[in-house]
Amino acid sequence: MQTSCNDVGEGFNSASAPDYLPRKQLEDVQLRRLKATVQRAYDHVKLFRSRMDERGLRPEHITKLADAAKLPFTIKTDLRDTYPFGLFASPMEEIVRLHASSGTTGKPIVVAYTQADVAVWQNVMVRTFAACGVHRGDVVQNAYGYGLFTGGLGAHYGAEALGATVIPISGGNTERQVMVLTDFGVTAICCTPSYFLHLWERAVEMGARPKGLRVGVFGAEPWSEAMRQRMQQLSGIKAYDIYGLSEIIGPGVASECSCQAGLHIFEDHFLPEIIDPKTCEVLPDGAEGELVLTTLSKQAMPMIRYRTRDVTKLINEPCACGRTIRRINRITRRSDDMFIIRGVNVFPSQVECALLAVEGAQPHYQIVLTREKGLDEMEVKVEVGPEAFSDKIRVLEELRHRLGHSLEHTLGVRCKVTLVEPRTIRRSEGKAARVLDQRELK
Numbered sequence: 001m002q003t004s005c006n007d008v009g010e011g012f013n014s015a016s017a018p019d020y021l022p023r024k025q026l027e028d029v030q031l032r033r034l035k036a037t038v039q040r041a042y043d044h045v046k047l048f049r050s051r052m053d054e055r056g057l058r059p060e061h062i063t064k065l066a067d068a069a070k071l072p073f074t075i076k077t078d079l080r081d082t083y084p085f086g087l088f089a090s091p092m093e094e095i096v097r098l099h100a101s102s103g104t105t106g107k108p109i110v111v112a113y114t115q116a117d118v119a120v121w122q123n124v125m126v127r128t129f130a131a132c133g134v135h136r137g138d139v140v141q142n143a144y145g146y147g148l149f150t151g152g153l154g155a156h157y158g159a160e161a162l163g164a165t166v167i168p169i170s171g172g173n174t175e176r177q178v179m180v181l182t183d184f185g186v187t188a189i190c191c192t193p194s195y196f197l198h199l200w201e202r203a204v205e206m207g208a209r210p211k212g213l214r215v216g217v218f219g220a221e222p223w224s225e226a227m228r229q230r231m232q233q234l235s236g237i238k239a240y241d242i243y244g245l246s247e248i249i250g251p252g253v254a255s256e257c258s259c260q261a262g263l264h265i266f267e268d269h270f271l272p273e274i275i276d277p278k279t280c281e282v283l284p285d286g287a288e289g290e291l292v293l294t295t296l297s298k299q300a301m302p303m304i305r306y307r308t309r310d311v312t313k314l315i316n317e318p319c320a321c322g323r324t325i326r327r328i329n330r331i332t333r334r335s336d337d338m339f340i341i342r343g344v345n346v347f348p349s350q351v352e353c354a355l356l357a358v359e360g361a362q363p364h365y366q367i368v369l370t371r372e373k374g375l376d377e378m379e380v381k382v383e384v385g386p387e388a389f390s391d392k393i394r395v396l397e398e399l400r401h402r403l404g405h406s407l408e409h410t411l412g413v414r415c416k417v418t419l420v421e422p423r424t425i426r427r428s429e430g431k432a433a434r435v436l437d438q439r440e441l442k
């Protein structure tokens, strides 16, 4: 018999039923929806039709789930090249919502939702909250940004449909956030993990004592297990990881359950594949690679084999929570966020793990990349806590030395560590900017 860890307060909700379907039944739903999605994209999206035609592929050639591997990939630049509405499969009269994601360069990418898409989004967010143990009766402080970013409204509609009380505070204005957190009986909070750290730090500085906060529903940026442990220790809450991206729907693609052993993908609406980012070959469950997602029910903007650039693996083993939908490992890096320091590949997430392994290190840091005489150098600026700041120089030197050693041990390359005064690393109200790349400025 399967053991269940639902007893630790996971909120069951009838919307969650598809999470527990027998696999065969789930795969039948997936195949039916995949066929309809491919047909819709072929009929209404020029780029997709021409890519299928080039391959001599017709929608009726998709007869089993594995045939998804025959379909062409979609990448971020496809959304930029067809800016703003080129990938829409519904006329504007049927589109009830637009969101946009800024990205790093130039024009944003625009994503669209029909009434039915908004209903699917709400459904997967209800399931997300239920998996994180949030339920009717909870008071949810939603500090994801409202606006073009999908985080705010995505979480809002899900929490409201669940029957929780939502406080639509959005990101920023940290003092007011602390007041609400303390005075409104908040039991669950949604925001980026880096913003929660900032918020908690400010609450402590203000002498506030938020009572009753139980759960954090955190996502939109990578954060390590070490960071989770630190956040849970500091605040006493249980911190859950949720994943999503605008191109696919926003938040609501995958969520941890109370077992916190990977994120369940809402597979009845999103078909996951893992590919080798270099060869684009599909990899088996358990192998690490780039996550590729196909939407199975989106109308306004069906996405076929979207290359997320997020690196993870699919976990096929049953989860103790009883859900049958598969899980992905937590996403700690993207295939495009790696940098090379003197021949060694480095990911920002490794830096976070190395820092947090050292006692006394603060979770506030920034990686600065520079080029000196043609050689790439990496400096890690780490904040010192207010108590440690008054310590003797010798104590601080020792901390700096331990941090340097931990970084070298984890990364395999030596880098400069600079300790900086409390509160000198910029805090983010949304996604944190961990890496400052000054190499091209020189």
Ligand code: DLL
Pocket (backbone or CB within 6 Å): 101, 144, 150, 151, 218, 219, 220, 221, 222, 223, 241, 242, 243, 244, 245, 246, 247, 250, 251, 252, 308, 310, 330, 331, 332, 334
């Ligand atoms: O960040 C949607 C979202 C909002 C997810 C709120 C979760 C909570 P985008 O702005 O389009 O959408 O950014 C998507 O953010 O491809 C990942 O690289 C990263 N990301 C999102 N969630 C996680 C996570 C939203 N839990 C991009 N862990 C994705 C690691 C994440 N990275």
